[in-house]
Amino acid sequence: MQYEAVIGLEVHCQVKTQSKMFCGCANRFGAEPNTLTCPVCLGYPGSLPVANAEAVRKIVAAGLMCGCTISKFSKFDRKNYFYPDMPKNYQITQFDLPFCLGGQIPVGGKGFSGQPLPEKKIGITRIHMEEDVAKLTHLGKASAVDYNRAGVPLMEIVSEPDMRTPDEAYAYLTALKQVLEYAGISECDMEKGQMRCDVNVSVRPLGRAEFGTKIEIKNLNSFRSVHRSLCHEIPRQIEAVEAGEKLRQETRRWDDALGVTIVMRVKEHAHDYRYFPEPDLMPVTHTDEQIEKIRATLPEVPFVRRDRFVTEYGITPYDAHVLTLEKPLADYYEAAARGSANPKQVANWIITELLRVLGERGLTIRECPVTPAHMAELAGLVGGGTITGSVAKSTVFPAMLESGRAPSEIVKEKGLEQVNDDSAIEGFVTQAIAANPKAVEEYRAGKAASIQFLVGQVMKLSRGKANPQAALPLLKKQLDAG
Numbered sequence: 337m338q339y340e341a342v343i344g345l346e347v348h349c350q351v352k353t354q355s356k357m358f359c360g361c362a363n364r365f366g367a368e369p370n371t372l373t374c375p376v377c378l379g380y381p382g383s384l385p386v387a388n389a390e391a392v393r394k395i396v397a398a399g400l401m402c403g404c405t406i407s408k409f410s411k412f413d414r415k416n417y418f419y420p421d422m423p424k425n426y427q428i429t430q431f432d433l434p435f436c437l438g439g440q441i442p443v444g445g446k447g448f449s450g451q452p453l454p455e456k457k458i459g460i461t462r463i464h465m466e467e468d469v470a471k472l473t474h475l476g477k478a479s480a481v482d483y484n485r486a487g488v489p490l491m492e493i494v495s496e497p498d499m500r501t502p503d504e505a506y507a508y509l510t511a512l513k514q515v516l517e518y519a520g521i522s523e524c525d526m527e528k529g530q531m532r533c534d535v536n537v538s539v540r541p542l543g544r545a546e547f548g549t550k551i552e553i554k555n556l557n558s559f560r561s562v563h564r565s566l567c568h569e570i571p572r573q574i575e576a577v578e579a580g581e582k583l584r585q586e587t588r589r590w591d592d593a594l595g596v597t598i599v600m601r602v603k604e605h606a607h608d609y610r611y612f613p614e615p616d617l618m619p620v621t622h623t624d625e626q627i628e629k630i631r632a633t634l635p636e637v638p639f640v641r642r643d644r645f646v647t648e649y650g651i652t653p654y655d656a657h658v659l660t661l662e663k664p665l666a667d668y669y670e671a672a673a674r675g676s677a678n679p680k681q682v683a684n685w686i687i688t689e690l691l692r693v694l695g696e697r698g699l700t701i702r703e704c705p706v707t708p709a710h711m712a713e714l715a716g717l718v719g720g721g722t723i724t725g726s727v728a729k730s731t732v733f734p735a736m737l738e739s740g741r742a743p744s745e746i747v748k749e750k751g752l753e754q755v756n757d758d759s760a761i762e763g764f765v766t767q768a769i770a771a772n773p774k775a776v777e778e779y780r781a782g783k784a785a786s787i788q789f790l791v792g793q794v795m796k797l798s799r800g801k802a803n804p805q806a807a808l809p810l811l812k813k814q815l816d817a818g
């Protein structure tokens with residue numbers, strides 16, 4: 337029998353704000369433990385929370401970026417439980433009236449494992465606000481608590497069970513991160529715990545409408561480990577079902593070193609968190625006008641921008657995908673491509689040359705020594721035949737990187753203009769033929785490819801400046817005549 341997996345993700349993202357969700361303590365990573373605290377985020381009795389308007393605005397912004405409906409009326413609720421990471425013994429969250437409902441994120445292109453990924457929209461059930469909890473560090477028999485993280489604004493983004501493969505889950509996470517980074521809502525740095533993900537997965541025979549028993553996987557600290565854990569968990573569930581086992585609803589932990597999921601606890605009955613409306617906070621209302629005001633501050637959604645790049649600049653969907661992965665890069669490309677006669681070549685230069693060099697030097701696009709205008713000018717010089725592609729690559733572009741100067745200046749100063757003049761190129765052709773009797777012989781013996789070698793020699797003799805299109809017929813003429 338054939339099976340398919342059903343996957344739904346619950347993603348927690350810290351919201352980038354100046355201060356914490358309900359107090360004035362700084363929302364900052366990496367400070368000395370327990371230096372960013374106050375009676376509110378330490379849960380002292382009698383302290384009163386005040387909702388952070390910037391955090392609320394950013395969660396609404398996240399909803400708008402994902403096409404959600406923003407609630408006109410929402411409220412905060414208490415989720416009651418005991419754990420040392422939560423000194424109040426309850427967490428302020430949102431239960432039945434979250435800020436955002438019903439959005440979607442498109443995925444597609446090429447999957448993480450290299451297979452093509454069909455275009456598809458992954459539904460978002462809801463986005464609600466929570467406060468983050470303290471960080472526990474286990475030291476042998478004791479544990480240490482750092483409350484700096486307690487009360488940091490967090491949003492939980494719950495997806496519909498719409499994903500079917502590990503690649504789709506990976507693509508969804510990548511797209512979500514991209515959207516949140518674009519709008520400056522979260523830095524989404526998983527290493528700093530700013531983005532955390534729980535995976536829900538079940539399997540069912542292909543064609544069956546009902547879902548199978550859901551298993552939740554925790555402790556996933558990278559998109560890669562989400563992918564790996566699914567590649568392990570899906571076949572494990574299928575095997576169990578095939579063997580006639582009845583799966584239980586349970587929570588498992590991903591062990592990255594062993595590459596397996598391990599049972600943590602079995603969900604016997606739903607937790608009773610005794611949710612009730614938070615009495616110390618007012619409900620939050622949003623008018624259409626307020627929502628539109630927030631919408632007006634948002635950047636273009638990355639996948640909309642990607643599709644626009646394809647139609648507006650005529651580049652391939654893959655190039656558009658690469659160029660829109662991060663907003664600063666998309667801004668860079670657009671600044672170069674707008675008004676350029678060669679937007680496709682500009683894309684090529686950025687993807688094949690610029691990104692390679694930046695990668696080698698560990699620089700971000702923001703630190704790029706070449707301005708977008710100079711990048712466009714370089715593509716224009718090649719496209720318009722002023723210099724050859726080979727001179728651009730070997731000489732002009734490296735000089736631009738070193739000096740930050742305009743390519744036209746470099747070309748003029750070093751005399752790098754392409755040689756189109758037949759008589760000048762003929763001189764190089766004669767030299768190339770004289771210096772390479774073996775290739776000439778091979779060509780005449782019928783090995784057509786040898787002429788490409790000779791074109792290469794002409795380019796070399798001209799230090800890359802000869803127009804290769806002009807060199808080819810001149811070479812043929814001399815060879816066939818001789």
Ligand code: ADP
Nearest residue numbers: 342343344345495496497536537538547548550
């Ligand atoms: P719970 O009440 O256990 O938290 P929810 O209904 O809130 O469950 O769903 C949590 C997540 O699990 C959501 O992302 C949802 O899409 C996903 N999910 C729900 N049912 C299934 C299932 N049978 N298989 C896989 N994922 C599921």
Ligand code: MG
Nearest residue numbers: 346492494536
């Ligand atoms: Mg849930």
Ligand code: ZN
Nearest residue numbers: 359361374377
């Ligand atoms: Zn505080």
